[in-house]
Amino acid sequence: MAASSSSSVQAAKQALSDRLRELCRDAGLEGKQLAALCGWHPSKVSRISTGKTTPSADDIRAWCRACDREDQTADLIASLRAVEGMWVQWHRMERTGLRRAQESVVPLYERTTRFRSYSPNFVPGLLQTFQYTEDVLRAVQRRRVIVDDVADAVAVRMDRQRVLEDGHRRFAFLMEESVLGNGLGSAETQAEQLEHLLVVGALPNVSVGVIPARVERPRMPVEGFWIYDTVQVNVELVSGYLTLTQPSEVKAYADTFAELADIAVYGAGARTLIRRVRDSLG
The missing domain is CATH 3.30.870.10 (Endonuclease Chain A)
Structure with a gap:
């Protein structure tokens, strides 16, 4: 998603990363453990957890699967779509x-x-x-x-x-x-x-x-x-x-x-x- 200085976009992105971080914590997983289960480099987990990187829908599926919370997948992907909808580049629209x-x-x-x-x-x-x-x-x-x-x-x-x-x-x-x-x-x-x-x-x-x-x-x-x-x-x-x-x-x-x-x-x-x-x- 294109970067935007809007605090609405940033707040929504941060809320999504916070929810993903909570799933990881509730599952008793460290960042490195989650990365290993997803087949990622640990830095990717860190970037998503801090809101520096917006996850893809596939990232969210893998994250929820690793945390044994696949019941949260649909809701989190819906949140992702809402974030993406806040800022739409003209060529995409x-x-x-x-x-x-x-x-x-x-x-x-x-x-x-x-x-x-x-x-x-x-x-x-x-x-x-x-x-x-x-x-x-x-x-x-x-x-x-x-x-x-x-x-x-x-x-x-x-x-x-x-x-x-x-x-x-x-x-x-x-x-x-x-x-x-x-x-x-x-x-x-x-x-x-x-x-x-x-x-x-x-x-x-x-x-x-x-x-x-x-x-x-x-x-x-x-x-x-x-x-x-x-x-x-x-x-x-x-x-x-x-x-x-x-x-x-x-x-x-x-x-x-x-x-x-x-x-x-x-x-x-x-x-x-x-x-x-x-x-x-x-």
């Missing part, structure tokens, strides 16, 4: 195309009632028009995905926008002013997208905030992220997709969102910025 990546978040969207999104680069997916989405995903596909299923991926993202129609859900979108004129697609595509922002932003359950380019900031710029209720944060990084569920980290992103929300403009102020960029497109 998108190896079969972009549609799968779009579909993977549908259950999360369906069970979430409060969405918060900060975007420093693009209009958030739930607010994108068809053509804007196609241009975004086409750019992604050309840069890093061999399989061309952009049309299917766009269809999934468009269908996902149905959640906006549910009046029981609440949506708060923050984006940098530079997002409004990032030059993505043709002038016609950009104008259509900006007009769509004006329409969607008028929905009673949707808040669209724009952070002016010239404004005093409480912190340095941060990466784009989504907060789902108060239980999960997803962050899109250059190399992969990070899922955070540790309460302290979810709170850190919620606090960051609140700080950014305080310097954004809404309502008439946001509409003025959007229209100004739209009109500049000619």
